[in-house]
Structure formats: C-alpha cells, structure tokens
Amino acid sequence: MTATVLDPRTALVVVDLQKGIVGLPTAHPAEDVVARSVTLADAFRAKDLPVFLVRVTGGAPGRNESRGPSGKPAADWADLVPELGPRESDIVVTKQQWGAFHGTALDLELRRRGVTQVVLTGIATSIGVESTARAAHEHGYHVTIATDAVTDMDADAHRNSVEKIFPRLGETDTTDAIVKLLG
Numbered sequence: 528m529t530a531t532v533l534d535p536r537t538a539l540v541v542v543d544l545q546k547g548i549v550g551l552p553t554a555h556p557a558e559d560v561v562a563r564s565v566t567l568a569d570a571f572r573a574k575d576l577p578v579f580l581v582r583v584t585g586g587a588p589g590r591n592e593s594r595g596p597s598g599k600p601a602a603d604w605a606d607l608v609p610e611l612g613p614r615e616s617d618i619v620v621t622k623q624q625w626g627a628f629h630g631t632a633l634d635l636e637l638r639r640r641g642v643t644q645v646v647l648t649g650i651a652t653s654i655g656v657e658s659t660a661r662a663a664h665e666h667g668y669h670v671t672i673a674t675d676a677v678t679d680m681d682a683d684a685h686r687n688s689v690e691k692i693f694p695r696l697g698e699t700d701t702t703d704a705i706v707k708l709l710g
Contacts (some may be wrong), residue, residue, distance in 0.1 A: 670697025
C-alpha cells in the first residue's frame with residue numbers, strides 16, 4: 528500500500544455500487560465497500576473535488592463462455608445505493624460494459640474538470656474496477672485504488688487484481704490513508 532500523493536484535481540470514481548450488484552454474494556462484505564466509498568465521496572465533496580458514480584445497465588455484445596444472469600433484472604437493479612447518492616454535484620455515468628471509459632463520456636467529463644488523477648472504488652474488483660483502472664492508466668491519468676473499498680464475487684480474482692495488477696497501474700492504499708492525503 529503505497530499511495531504517496533493526490534493531485535490537486537483528483538476525482539473519485541465509484542464503480543457499480545448499485546442495488547443489483549451490491550446484493551450479489553461477494554468475497555468481502557459489500558456494505559463495508561459501500562460505507563468506505565461513502566466516506567471517500569463525502570471527503571471529496573467536502574474538498575469540492577468531483578465524484579463520479581458509475582452504474583452499468585447492460586452488457587457488451589459478443590459470445591463468451593460464462594453464463595450470465597437468467598431472467599429479467601429487478602426494476603431497481605441499476606439504481607445507485609441510496610447512501611451513496613447521487614448528490615447535486617455528482618456526475619452519474621451509465622455504461623454498457625465492464626469499464627467506465629469505453630462508450631461513455633467519462634474521459635471528456637474528467638478532462639473538462641482538469642482532472643489528472645482518479646481514485647477508484649467499487650464492485651467487482653477484477654471486472655469493472657480493474658477495467659476502469661486499466662483504461663484510466665492508458666488515458667494517462669494517475670490511478671489510486673482504495674483496496675478496502677473494492678470487492679469481488681471471487682476472492683482469488685480480487686486478490687490477483689489487488690496484488691498483481693493494480694500496483695502496475697498506479698498506487699493502492701486504504702480509505703483512511705487516502706482521506707488523509709486529501710488533507
């Protein structure tokens with residue numbers, strides 16, 4: 528865990544903390560991930576830094592070997608968890624695939640605000656969070672992942688992302704350490 532600094536224009540990007548995903552069985556309690564994400568969102572809002580709340584409402588086309596959910600999702604499946612927001616100043620991004628950059632206005636909205644760094648939280652570590660971290664890195668943003676504010680449905684996939692992938696894409700640390708860096 529090595530987060531060293533936050534740029535003056537850092538944004539929080541919260542990935543897929545919505546009713547349908549938070550309700551899935553996860554390796555770590557989803558309510559803890561939500562609570563820590565709320566702590567970070569409140570700290571960013573208090574510093575007048577942008578908070579992006581990402582939700583997924585569909586899936587990318589194409590065949591894969593994984594069986595997806597069957598049946599129609601609940602009407603509120605894509606609703607953000609209420610304790611998170613959105614607040615008036617937040618930006619909601621709706622995506623149709625794993626990562627929050629492809630096919631959305633996330634990069635444009637970050638650049639309009641002069642953002643040079645993103646802090647990521649959310650579910651699932653190895654899917655939406657990792658895909659977003661990879662794209663943020665490729666777009667030239669400094670990336671920090673709050674490792675105690677992410678979880679996955681698969682403990683091994685979570686561990687691989689946190690231990691092997693994230694350190695190659697940016698810095699990692701705890702919610703408390705990131706809040707301290709905000710000053």
